[in-house]
Amino acid sequence: xxxxxxxxxxxxxxxxxxxxxxxxxxxxxxxxxxxxxxxxxxxxxxxxxxxxxxxxxxxxxxxxxxxxxxxxxxxxxxxxxxxxxxxxxxxxxxxxxxx
Amino acid sequence: xxxxxxxxxxxxxxxxxxxxxxxxxxxxxxxxxxxxxxxxxxxxxxxxxxxxxxxxxxxxxxxxxxxxxxxxxxxxxxxxxxxxxxxxxxxxxxxxxxxxxxxxxxxxxxxxxxxxxxxxxxxxxxxxxxxxxxxxxxxxxxxxxxxxxxxxxxxxxxxxxxxxxxxxxxxxxxxxxxxxxxxxxxxxxxxxxxxxxxxxxxxxxxxxxxxxxxxxxxxxxxxxxxxx
Numbered sequence: 001x002x003x004x005x006x007x008x009x010x011x012x013x014x015x016x017x018x019x020x021x022x023x024x025x026x027x028x029x030x031x032x033x034x035x036x037x038x039x040x041x042x043x044x045x046x047x048x049x050x051x052x053x054x055x056x057x058x059x060x061x062x063x064x065x066x067x068x069x070x071x072x073x074x075x076x077x078x079x080x081x082x083x084x085x086x087x088x089x090x091x092x093x094x095x096x097x098x099x
Numbered sequence: 100x101x102x103x104x105x106x107x108x109x110x111x112x113x114x115x116x117x118x119x120x121x122x123x124x125x126x127x128x129x130x131x132x133x134x135x136x137x138x139x140x141x142x143x144x145x146x147x148x149x150x151x152x153x154x155x156x157x158x159x160x161x162x163x164x165x166x167x168x169x170x171x172x173x174x175x176x177x178x179x180x181x182x183x184x185x186x187x188x189x190x191x192x193x194x195x196x197x198x199x200x201x202x203x204x205x206x207x208x209x210x211x212x213x214x215x216x217x218x219x220x221x222x223x224x225x226x227x228x229x230x231x232x233x234x235x236x237x238x239x240x241x242x243x244x245x246x247x248x249x250x251x252x253x254x255x256x257x258x259x260x261x262x263x264x265x266x267x268x269x270x271x272x273x274x275x276x277x278x279x280x281x282x283x284x285x286x287x288x289x290x291x292x293x294x295x296x297x298x299x300x301x302x303x304x305x306x307x308x309x310x311x312x313x314x315x316x317x318x319x320x321x322x323x324x325x326x327x
Contacts (some may be wrong), residue, residue, distance in 0.1 A: 014151055018208040020186050044292030059300065080275075
């Protein structure tokens with residue numbers, strides 16, 4: 001039973017974290033520096049997720065591999081196409097060719 | 100079709116390529132949790148109650164090694180802390196919505212839904228239906244997470260590995276990230292975020308992402324300030 005209780009508590013805390021600013025704060029009250037800073041959240045977080053997906057294998061830094069090559073080509077294609085699907089296809093092709 | 104349903108479908112569609120990477124993760128979670136001795140219903144319930152891949156993985160491992168409940172609760176809290184940043188960055192856009200919409204969108208707020216929802220809010224000029232887009236994206240991820248957890252529990256260990264799906268999410272995020280890098284400050288924030296994530300990769304509990312976000316925001320602000 002305590003297993004289930006633990007999970008319910010974790011679920012509630014996780015929801016509270018996600019709901020925090022959405023539900024309780026009037027954003028206009030944030031200091032100006034915070035409002036300006038929040039603009040950078042998507043760029044910083046997405047880049048971080050991409051980098052750890054591509055450059056980390058089994059908790060080790062691994063900068064030369066087929067995932068990095070696929071990512072590099074994908075960045076170039078994304079830069080010119082500005083679209084997800086061509087980016088995805090180009091990355092897949094490079095990855096499959098190298099594996 | 101009404102514009103709100105069109106927005107929902109657009110959000111669902113935007114989420115699809117990310118789901119390609121999410122499904123194998125859900126299956127791996129189901130298989131791993133089963134091997135650690137958790138019961139099928141409990142594993143499936145975690146996917147609904149917690150709905151957060153990385154934290155569920157760590158929780159399952161801690162249950163498997165009989166860690167104290169309080170330690171499990173604290174650890175998963177730290178793992179999910181980054182969602183507060185997403186919550187803050189979405190707050191101005193969802194401010195006009197009623198409480199039930201906010202509860203729904205908060206429940207669906209994950210890395211994967213945030214990525215498409217925030218870029219939709221920032222890039223497209225359809226503030227009236229942005230929450231329907233967010234809902235569509237979040238719902239697609241949610242349903243695929245529930246189904247892939249079930250697949251992992253039922254048939255998981257018999258499925259062949261498909262390494263190409265490992266990079267589907269990363270490639271999709273590249274397709275989302277690059278077009279939003281419109282000025283030097285945003286590029287600086289992204290390059291910093293990526294570098295910190297790699298350098299801090301040994302940090303546990305997803306704190307590497309948290310560190311990357313905080314330092315990335317700082318560098319972005321500094322570059323912006325210098326220009327202004």
